[in-house]
Amino acid sequence: MPKHGAWLACIVQSRGTSTKNENPTMDRRTFVKGASLATLGAGLLPLLKSLPVQAASNRPLVVALGASINSLDIHRSGTNRTSYQIAVNCYDRLVSFGTKTLADGSVSYDYNTLVPELATEWETAEDGLSITFHLRQDATFWDGKPVTAHDVKWSFDRAVSVGGFPTMQMKAGSLEKPEQFEALDDHTFRIHLLHPSKLTRPDLATPVPIVINSVAAKAEATEADPWATEFLHRTALGSGAFKVQRWDVGQQLVYERNDDWKCGPLPALQRVVIRELPSTSTRRALIERGDVNISFDIPNKDARELEAGGKLKVVSTPIENCLFVLATNLDFEPFKDKRVRQAIAYAVPYADIFRNAAYERGLPMWGAQSAKPTEAVWPQPFPYATDLDKAKALLAETDYKDGFEVPLSFDLGQADWAEPTALLIQQNLQRIGIRTTLNKVPGANWRTVALVEKKLPLHLENFGGWLNTPDYYFYWAYLKGNLFNSSNYENAEIRQLVEETLYMEQDDPQYRPKILRMIEIAMDDVPRIPLWQPSVNVAMRPEVQGYQYWFHRQLDIRPLTLEGRQG
Amino acid sequence: MQPALLDIDDLTIEFATRRGTVTAVEQVRLRLNKGETLGIVGESGSGKSVTSYAIMRILDRAGSIHRGSIRFSGIDLVGANERAMRDLRGREISMIFQNPRAALNPIRTVGKQIEDVLREHAMATRANAREKAIAMLRAVRIANPEGRYHAYPFELSGGMCQRVVIAIALACRPQMLIADEPTTGLDVTTQKAVLDLIKDLTREQRMATLLITHDLGLAAQYCDRIVVMQKGRIVEAADTATLFSSPQHDYTRRLLKATPGPESKVADLLPEGDARRALASPPNPEAPVLLSVEGLSKTFGAPGSPTSHRAVDNLSFKLHQGESLGLVGESGCGKSTTSAMLMRLLDQSAGALWFDGQDIGAIPSKQFARHPLRAQLQMVFQDPTDSLNPRWKVRDAIADPIRRLGGTGDKAQLRRRVEELAENVGLPVELLDRYPHQLSGGQKARVGIARAIALNPKMLILDEPTAALDVSVQAVVLNLLVDLKERLGMSYLFISHDLNVVRLMCDRVMIMQAGRLVEEGSTERLLNAPEHEYTRTLLAAIPNPPVPASA
Amino acid sequence: MTQTASTPASAAGAQASGWRQARYLLAENPVSAMAFVLFALILLLALFGPWLVPYDPLATYAGEPLQAPSAAHWFGTDNLGRDVFSRVVVATRLDLSIALVAVALSFVFGSALGAMAGYYGGWIDRLSGRLLDTIMAFPLFVLAMGIVAAAGNTVENIVYATAIINLPFYARMARAEVNVRRNAGFVQAARLSGNSDWRILALHIFPNTLPPMMVQISLNMGWAILNAAGLSFIGLGVRPPTPEWGIMVAEGANFIISGEWWLVVFPGAALVLAVFTFNLLGDGLRDLVDPQRRT
């Protein structure tokens, strides 16, 4: 237990320090210096060893992935999460997040630092209602065409117009209409804001607002398809650090370095192969045998065992703003009673779950000492721990002292953690008289029944917000009608608080108390019972360096290096 | 005396079965000289085929030569290894089997099959194999041998197939030919042609022949000497004339008697004093007509189409009460189709059927099953094994028609009736609770008869009722049928290809060829003074044993 | 070549009781004998399994998770500390039921359809032929998946799906077996005895098609279990925590690389043994019922 506490403290602390650095714009010189250093580090070292490993240098970096890349266009509907890496590696945004070193020595993106990517600098207008970006002069698309503000305008217009996920994500940053975007000249771009929001700038660093080669794209557009979605679906038209050399759908994607990349230090790797390998066992065998360099997003069990094995580097980073929760549905009669929800919160065998489903990867989210939060951070442990007597006592106060029956559902696609968790919960609920039957819901159906129709009485859910603020999480998960509030939970005060804080800067003096109040209600009402904060686990061969954790949970291959090999 | 070509001494063959060892052949001795034809005659189970397999050393896995010696041209065949045997087979000793079509590889052209043997024994090279094969086909008198070379067995008639088998057997000019029931299942005319061919070819090549048959008449006609086997032992051996004129062994005498000849009566088939001997009363020409058939025809396939085939063509006849009418013809002549139509199992294409004054031809076969007249028209089937449901006990098989049509609901009464029927057909009552596979062929035939007469039908069609039976069993069954007819006053339509049996059983005979009636008349007249060419051919083809002198 | 030896003997052997026949065959064929013993064992476990096992098969933490086989846990423990031995034993009943019911269903409906098609021919035959063609032309495993996915993830649906995809095999077989007998002598005789078509089909012909069908049945039993296992492997099987061999193997397979072999080997062995037993039983049964093998 103290171990987790310490870990938690570190993160809270690092977060605390970085929030002090308020200036989102970064000195350009600092950046360039950092960049040249990185280039030097990446370029010089391998040079010394280049001769003996010449033969091996043809070998690219190989990444094993469980999921499939189904599109090269993040704006297209139906594009899956795995495909977002194309947006990261092949396209540039105006800005990106900086990085920070975590307590365990691994490197993570830093939500609180924005660094230049296509834009070298940017300023917010006095009235706070527009942001002006100055683009680099030398950036070009792969076809040689310079990147201009018109490309940015077209790309942003596209993102807010195509509908579906990209439009939603843009909206989260209050970017809703094409009229908001203006190309002042070839290298100056302005965003007009509907209202000031703290989420606007970080939203620009997510994978969605990528800059597409609008000239080349428009050439492929048709009347029926004005945004060239069919073309961009299969062909990337970016300015990013890597080009797509080859894409065999369902098998592999090969990245090849764009040697003319200007928006950051030239990547050390020339070629990266993403292999799609559906079987976790196969992936484990491959990384252990050394036939792949990185196995991305591995199961918790493998992470623990491979780390213990000592031959591989395993990085497990708790996913920011993400929780695995046991969600109760308030449309289901017994769960309308808060005490029933609390009884369940006391019945959950947290430690067993953390040990046998999480394999102690991630952070525990139970056992807080006080029912009142003292830190305005999210997620944080809830004031519940396994206490069957208390659970029984609570349940006895309700109309359901003899228990009741309820199906406990989980997503088949998440069975690796959800199934053992569900089994352990099932057993403890049985002990307080709540009889559950386990219900595996196939992946396709899950979103429909759990999130859209919201009709699963009791289920395991894992929402994580890209934008790392508590209000953002609450917006999606605690407001009735919003997608990830699968509990149908509604609380007028929380709604009020979320509406007040959603656009509010985090340094606003009102922000902290409001967030604390929000969290306090969530802890008391517990429509969603946090189990633990999951982590994204990556196993790497020792020669792989430079891995960074990103909120989008995709591999950013740009900073990676292979030690002892020429890029 | 010159050394025999084949010399078998003290041959004993045993089979390992699940109930221990069974001796199939015991202490057999026989000799066969060059150019001689020896007949081995016996009923099923006598060990005659096993003996021949032992000579070829092609006994199946369970069988083994327990004792004795087989010497061929001085070579010890019992001790010879497989390689040596292979050299002998086909080149020195050849064998032909019954059921010629099954004896040929169905998916290889007959020419190739002859070539296989020639090439195996180095009697032909790749270059001249084809030519030699065609020569062989010509030698067995197959017309258009060049064309037939490419034929597959299914494209040839049964007789032709047997000629091909003979061609294979004789291709390498062996010294000895074993013919194991070579004509069983063939029509009489074909049988004669095939046997004549064998006789001619073996004589030409001075080959020794071992003819294995159940038919004494056949053996008499083609063999120089005959050995008679019973239950694995040789009971008598003599030259043909001696055997028929003065049979020594009891069994031989019984066999001779049971074989129908041109002069015999039904009762003669059984030994004198046998209680089962039956006497047929003379026909009564005054008896009323029971069944009247007019213009009966059956066409298969859509009329006018090239596949359409007229199986029965404009058949008309009458059957009187108490009469026994024979219907004779070779395979494919339309006998079975006719009987199916008469039985109302098959709808006719044209023609009228009057039975006992009722127009039964107007009743569709589908509806006849529950018709009151169903009980009056019954049938005894050719194959007693096939006609009994293997999963029904004998008792249930006999009781089935009574249950369905006899209206007997009372169990005890039914039981009594079944036992009475069993007694009537001479079936021991204790066999009633067995399954068909536990009965012998003769017993099965009796069950079939008992079932057919269970409802006291007025008319019985007997479709080759004894074709699958040994002669001694046939003798008993034929007597039984005569006896039943007398006692129950039935009319018989007796379908057969065996004119000798028909002569015994029938008052009148009809000869059928290719769906048409070619000749009809009283048995006496038709068999003694046939008018139609076809009838004469049929008669000429029957192998008749010499009349035993002692009879 | 056996004809000479067998024909006269068959009458003498009439009294050979079924037992003697069975004993002889089993002695002659030790593999079949083994299969019968194994089948008895499986039946025993299916009937009494829940009372024989040392632990509650559903209880987590019956021991430490992921322990290798030991005296306390013969087959080790799984990732939630459940006793693998208890789970394997208790699963027998469910697996056997799935196999039995699925096969029984496809047998009953398949053979009824096939028998009618074979007996009547004509449009019934053509219609059922088309229907079977349609089922056969489906990739069977995907059809089973589709049915279970569409109808819901329950044991009943798994059984129905398995029954449907096996149906054509029985129907074809029944059709062929009936077809060759529809004009057999004993059928003609039955017609002469005044039996209706239905009676002939049901009482005369159908019982005779049983021996080859028996073999098919026993072979399919194993196949049915494998089918359920395959469905489990892709997450469409029996719902947890119910122990079922297929799921256990499917989940256990993920532990092969990490070295926890007992999670897959024991349920896998049970599955193999069961399928194996059914397959061998099929051969044994054919020997028993095949009249040609009787002397």
Added chain:
Amino acid sequence: MRVSNKLKLVLLRLLQAVPALFGIVLVSFLLTRALPGDPAVYFAGPMADEQSIAEIRQQMGLDRPLPLQFFSYIGDLLQGELGQSISTGQPVLTELASRLPASLELTLFALLLSLLVALPLGILAATRPNSWVDHLCRVVVTAGVSLPTFFTGLLLLYIFYFLLGWAPSPMGRLDFAYLPPETVTGSFVIDALLAGDPETARAAFAQLLLPAITLGLFTLAPIARMTRAALIQVLEGEFIRTARAAGLARRKVLYRYGLRNAILPVITTLGMVFSFALGANVLVEKVFAWPGIGSFAVEALVVSDYAAVQGFVLCMAVLFVLLNLLIDVIYTLVDPRVRMES
């Protein structure tokens, strides 16, 4: 005359398959519509709200009544349009075209391996029925069919790749160090050989081996058993006795007379096994990351990817029809009697 007759016969057979194909189209359409998932929800992406889902549903035509959807589906089919897979984002036709060769290569090779083992086993068992060889064969092939493929697959992988390192890394059809050869037949091994690139052929072959063995083990049993049964029956045939009595050599009797006659039921079995294996190697494909048609179908089914499932089923049905036709042709070549009947 003869040739045109044959052609007519083939066309007739294809025509006869039309009702079955229509049945398949209808059943697969209804089956996919009965699947619980909502493709619009899936397609709309993780953050979509109800409005955007409704928009997408309309775009995909899923808001229209079923019969209308069916007719437009049939209309598309007749134009050769199979639709687009929502899960992979590719036209179904493209997916099938790229994945079918992989499945066919795997299945055919597995069957070849299986035949190479099963035929001799079957022959051995048939020539010595009820001997210890026979029993051993029985045990071996039964064990093969009793092992779930995903179990054998992972076990083989564990032993031959993970522990021994003999097998290449199980990463699909070809290691990324090699470029896939130009497509001629669709089989990497053959295409690489045709392109004169033995190195790539060898690599592709190495990738193929383990999954093929896994699948082959499973198909061993039906082939071996059918060979045994058919051969025993043929060897009891009278023409075999004739051949023996004519002194033909043992081998000639066994192969030219016995096996050639026994091969017909084996071919039928082979056809059944083939179509079964092609759909059922889903599990093998998953373990060996084989980009085949089976895993595609399963993924599609799990996400209610209508077009993909329907396309797959139709593709398999067409294959099935063609396969049966091929078997008929083989039958006619082997058995002259069939020629006659037709």
